[in-house]
Amino acid sequence: MQYNFNEIEKKWQAYWNENNSYKVENDFSKPKCYVLDMFPYPSGAGLHVGHPLGYIASDIYARYKRLKGFNVLHPMGFDAFGLPAEQYAIETGQHPATTTKVNIERYKEQLGKIGFCYDWSREVKTSDPNYYKWTQWIFLQLYNSWYNPKTNKVEKIETIFDAGNPMSDGRNAEPGNQASNIEHRLMEYRLAYKKESYVNWCEALGTVLANDEVVNGVSERGGHPVERKLMSQWFLRITAFAERLLVSLDNLDFPESLKEMQRNWIGKSVGAEIKFDVKCQLSDVSNTDKTDKQHPTYGINVFTTRPDTIFGVSFMVLAPEHELVNSITTAAQKQAIEEYQKFTSSRSERERLAETKTISGCFTGAYAIHPFTGKEIPIWISEYVLASYGTGAIMAVPCGDERDYAFAKHFNLEIPSIFKDIDISEKACSDKNVIIFNSDFISDLSVKEASKLAIEKIEEQKIGSRKVNYRMRDAGFSRQRYWGEPFPIVYGENGTAIALTDKDLPLELPFLETYSAGPNGKGPLANATDWVNSSQGTRETDTMPGYAGSSWYYLRYMDPHNSDTFCDKKISDYWNQVDVYVGGAEHAVGHLLYSRMWCKTLHDLGFISFDEPYKKLINQGMIGGSSRFVYRIKNTNQYVSNGLKNNYDVTEIHVDVNIVDGYELDLEAFKKIKNNEYSNAEFILENGKYICGEAFEKMSKSKYNVVNPDDIILQYGADTFRMYEMFLGPLEMSKPWDTKGIEGVHRFLKKLWRLFFDETTGCIVTNEAATAEELKTLHKHIKKIQQDIENFAFNTSVSQFMIITNELGSMSCHKREILEPVLITLVPFAPHIAEELWSVVGNKTSILDAQFPVLDESLLVENSFKYPVAIQGKARTEMEFALDLPQEEIEKAILENEIVQKWMEGKPMKKFIFKKGMMINVVI
């Protein structure tokens, strides 16, 4: 009997389906394990070999835990809302709901062929109203909550009126337009709130664009100009959680690099906020409608991490959008300032951030007063200061900051020197190991001491205070798009937001025929006037972003069909945190931070009992594509082989990897591609072959380097595919896809098959008792597999399987006592062949329900060891000794050894290094 993988895999996949083998019950009596994959976005391109890498890894772990007796939750679902589906809909006219459905079916079919142990009855789709009902519900919780810094917890918005809290002056404080006033103030605290913010606005397309849709300052579609436009948008107040997100990171079992990324993103810096008064010459102020009496005294708040450099300030810079710019600009400078503002507003934030060479800016004509010296400091605006970071204004210290230095040089501003013995004639000095001087009361102090003293003085004079600043900004939560969750919000007559109640949920996304933008920058939903003008009020026409649904999906898998709550608390108490979360590092700061924030919110409000969603995170590496090229000689139809291409002027053309064997191009297949476009091609060969060039790139359709798992599975089977993906290397490392080694893994499975079957006589498994040696081989194997799985070192477990198969083969061991346990250890990796062979040897129940073999360490005890013997650290021979032999006897035997004596060259021994079971070293 031959190893007919296609038949076997089909048979067992059907069996597992029919028998609901992967159905998971909420059985509170069993120990649990929650193994989660980052669910995919169902794109039209289908799965390529890169996708399953993480899924196979988590599948192995989940199956292993099940064999170990755990109740394992290992679900799968789809992140189904999002921009690509909508863009595709605009291009093809197909409704996103339709394409999403088709794509999901295709994904499920492909996933099914790989033999994952998902419980599909728990499938979650973020675009399903039964799911997004609860996304909307959680949004309402965020909307109806605030972050109380005193308790360091999320609380219901009502408590904000309690004594000691920010709005304890109550609901009755403001006369007149009371309700909307209170609502206006509440918006300053809600965790989901609205504020004015800039978007990428494309006038020509009449739509708001995502950063990704803007390329070099113009729209990706059509190349139209894009400008920044203020629009009222929803935000999540994630900044309130900054410190908590930062601190609890320490206790999470995440890769260090990923934690570092999150820390950078949160961007904590400690310094001081200082207020500089603006010197106002009334006649110069452009804002002339103010009378003397009302004329305010302006102050500019700046944040600095270097309060010690306060005496080095020689000018100030505001972001062009800073709210004070218009008020302080003098009449003489007004026109120049406005022109500069116009220039910067035409540039996207990305562009402004990318600008490193040209220095630009404009003087406002106004001066600030230095709080300690009383000196007048010119106030400038420049795009290098961002409105969204810190206070949107800086005190410029050109001698200590490179950008300030360049700015001062460019505009010929003063560069005071405040660091002792530092030459600043060429460049600024940002080194913190300096002594401050020329700085009044902080002269002759170190940076640290000077900072401390400066802050004390600043606080004493009530012009500022110590301040912790975070780089992280609140998360934009509005999208002017169709294919997303509608907000459960309507607006009253005066424009105040009114939250819908739980019983209004889900607020279903109305069916639209077209998805073009609505009027005035609004999303497509604004076109559905019947829907917008509801009896409850005017509906919000923005939708939620892609990360809304993915911020809590791990909770829904626990209790996916509950229509009373997002997840029953008893059930979430049981399944609790995700024990292992496997996914790509591209979600390091987006998805992971948002879902951590949502988890903390739900926890604080008492809906779940844990405040971090994921206990352990594994980042699988990317599988890149290995592209192949042919080289066309310019202006000809001739193609030259890689080794000879330098002799010609050639154009490099991607060629489909699927018609290249290794590096050798299949010439006939090449002539047929693209409807015989290359049918007349002529080739310049080397050694009779056409050798292609290669490059490692992202796997993508346009690079013709996509390898589809379906083809591999057809050729080698799912079990080979699964094991080969794991055999490629460490899970977390990125690697190009290469089919070169797959034969080795396939050969191993065939060898394993032959331990059970002889080609002529059939099954050859015997009931003979195993020898001690065979048992030792088995238990060494069990130990290694167990260790490797727990460390997610699946590449080495695959080699262990090869090792034991080779060993049992050379021992001619066909004993059930050995082979059955080996099969069980194989289940996580190659479930189909394991199940088949398990039934072949006569088992009537599924191997999925078997117990993982219990390791017996006593079988592994060695009583002797072959010691490598080194003289002066160089291994010269090997000698075997009993492990309980005393050191003196070993030492004696070694010194008497001929080879040892030869290498000691008659010199006396200085030291004898001996550790049981390790190399012996004789030092002379």
Added chain:
RNA sequence: GCGCCUGUGGUGAAAUUGGUAGACACGUCAGACUUAGGAUCUGAUGCCGUGAGGUAUGGGGGUUCGAGUCCCUCCAGGCGCACCA
């Protein structure tokens, strides 16, 4: 610029706490069985050297009886962040 990670044969890679570097595969070479081989099996395979032996984990230095592993430094590649105040 800052932070994190990686660097080992022709290739993918392996190597608990420092303890025989290159497991396991791919590829290549030689052989066996074959009408055949893209099946299967056996053997060889880091480099230099006929050999004894020498030498080798990106380069240089250090700690140690002993370093791929620890420390310093430099180089190369990858990822993230950034006119970040």
